[in-house]
Amino acid sequence: MVRSVLNDLKTQTRRIVKLDDFRRSDTPGYDFTFRHRSCWQDYTLEDLIADKCPYGKPGDRLWVREATVKVEEHGYQGPVYVVSEMGEGILDYGLGQSDDYLDVEPENIKVRPSIHMPRKYCRIVLEIVRVRLELLQDISREDALAEGIYRYGDEDCWKIYTPTKLFGTSNPRTSFLTLWESINGDKSWDANPWVWVVEFKRVEA
Structure with a gap:
């Protein structure tokens, strides 16, 4: 994925929300809720990002470690x-x-x-431009491309990251599905967790 970042092809990353029983809130004026010990806590999206997102908020800068x-x-x-x-x-x-x-x-x-x-x-510094929340399987074709999946030449064919007899796929979402499962394990796509969607841009190191 470092190569995709360097080529400005990867501008998003997704990380699982690790809050107990996380879901949309039924309370008017709030967006999400989760269980903390014996209590439920309601948050607006803005407050949730500010208080609970472990990956930062818009304007924060992250430095990338490389092998x-x-x-x-x-x-x-x-x-x-x-x-x-x-x-x-x-x-x-x-x-x-x-x-x-x-x-x-x-x-x-x-x-x-x-x-x-x-x-x-460090030669790569990223600035967060947006943070949002969505269910993993709600990823769009455009967002799958923004995850930096590998494209074979100029063809509409993207890499399959899990062991298979297939060379590639014409569907970027399918390519991202296999990338996700190569990182998070078999059937992790089927679990359809809530994820932090962190959008970023590369800035001068």
Whole structure:
């Protein structure tokens, strides 16, 4: 998904709402309700985003961690991002020239998980422009595309992310369904949970 963000193809992300018995409110003047211990709490959408959304609110900025290639342990200067021409070349062909004493074969190259990337290496900063709530299965075709699903060339064919004999699909929503289940588990789409829909734009790091 980092590549989709860098190409400005991914401008949305969805995350499950983790509030007990979350649903629409029947109380006039409120939008949503959920159970907190033995009580029910009603919220307007604006107050719910401000008080309960763990991913931020419009105007907040988020820095993106990325996986990096551990070139430093071989005497080279980093960072080298996995999602980059240099990173992909190193993982395919190794480091250095064949007659270089620092030459390292690709099987000896290690990757540093994104969770361990220092803030100083950040090259992607996102600014939240909108937060909303919807049921997962209510995603539109346009929003599925905004999730950054992979498109094969110029064809109307998008990637299937779960194991299947199919190469791709002509339906972006189906592609997103498989992406969701590849992350959240089999049948997680069928559960149709409420999700935070966080819309963002890339800004200068």
